[in-house]
Amino acid sequence: xxxxxxxxxxxxxxxxxxxxxxxxxxxxxxxxxxxxxxxxxxxxxxxxxxxxxxxxxxxxxxxxxxxxxxxxxxxxxxxxxxxxxxxxxxxxxxxxxxxxxxxxxxxxxxxxxxx
Numbered sequence: 116x117x118x119x120x121x122x123x124x125x126x127x128x129x130x131x132x133x134x135x136x137x138x139x140x141x142x143x144x145x146x147x148x149x150x151x152x153x154x155x156x157x158x159x160x161x162x163x164x165x166x167x168x169x170x171x172x173x174x175x176x177x178x179x180x181x182x183x184x185x186x187x188x189x190x191x192x193x194x195x196x197x198x199x200x201x202x203x204x205x206x207x208x209x210x211x212x213x214x215x216x217x218x219x220x221x222x223x224x225x226x227x228x229x230x
Contacts, residue, residue, distance in 0.1 A: 118143075118151045125161040132161065138174050140164055140184070156185055163188040171208055176200045 118129045125132075135141045136151075141160055143151040163184045167177050177184075179200045183191045 116153050116155070116157075118153070121153045121157055121161065124158055125165065127161055127165060135161065135164060135174070138178075140174070140177060140181070159186075160184045172200065172204055176204055 116124075118132055121127070122129045122132055132141065133151075136143060141153070141157055141164075143153050143157070146152050163180070163186075164174075164177055166188060167180060168174070179194075179196045180188060183194075
């Protein structure tokens with residue numbers, strides 16, 4: 116299938132698919148006319164990539180999951196590397212949330228004192 120069809124069936128943009136390919140997460144063959152051609156397995160792989168990204172992981176984090184991107188990522192037994200990446204990403208998100216809460220609290224205090 117061509118990139119447009121893969122984008123349509125995975126609710127992804129062609130630009131994102133090209134980026135995933137540049138990052139080595141998906142592969143394609145080139146047709147004689149130069150168009151990218153993806154096999155049916157790319158649909159599962161892209162959906163798994165999107166699932167991991169929507170869980171808060173980065174594309175760099177997703178690299179750890181390459182061995183299981185062609186199956187059911189949600190049902191696969193967790194690997195030590197996957198757990199490590201998840202815990203690291205969770206710590207980053209917790210730190211960002213704490214920083215945002217602190218900013219919010221400072222702004223709220225400033226607004227209260229301005230009244």
